Amino acid sequence: MVAALSSLLVRLTSQRWLWWLGGGIWGVVLFTLSSRSRLPTGPEIPFQDKIVHFLYFSGGGFCFALALFLPQVPLRGRWVWLAAGAAFGAVIGAVDEYHQTFTPGRSGNDLGDWLADFTGASTGALVAWVFLAWIRRQNGKSPA
Template sequence: MNTVVFRTIWLFCLIAYCGLIYLLSDQPVLPVPLVFNMQDKLIHATAYAVMAWLCWHAGRAYMSKIVLLVATILFCAFFGASDEWHQSFVAGRDASIYDWLADVFGALLLTLALWKREVVVSNRK
């Protein structure tokens, strides 16, 4: 497959994933059993790490590494903020700054890891 097809697939996956997060946030209750304290923060961080992964790969052909780093973190942070705002209108859900911070933390960690990997790989060449 050519590069344009891969770029389109990454972008489609990112859009679909954002749609999935929106649909899950629109549910009054999610059937997730509580296994340990602060589990929801780990779920938030993981979900936004996945979003960062998709965002990074969707944009990597269009931006420099440092711009992609900032764009990925900002995209995930703004989407997370809009998602928390959205949840404030859903019966049974509430908006939480701590959930948003977990979103940003997950996106930040994964994005920094991807950026570091790119820098190391490009330095080896």
């Protein structure tokens, strides 16, 4: 059972197009949410907005990094993945914040949101490196 699950995980992880698709869907959802004047509300948590930005952008950074670096053998260093995630978060986060300035009821250009986007994408890319290194070790390939 564990071997079959591990084999399935290795096969799914090795499909680069799947990560590009995930990143594309992530981008469409981001654009859609940023275009809405009102977002669904939930329980009030301190800094909830920043937490949501961080978590959402970590998913984008994860998909982007895997799509970009997946075929590399040996695996590039963590700092390269971190830098790619940081660049992704900085650019897409800035574009998203700018886009929100044109959405009625939204403020946009929030430095705190942008920092959460930036750090979230950087963290997501780093988690992707750890994930792929673990998958490659499980599959008998050296991660570095």
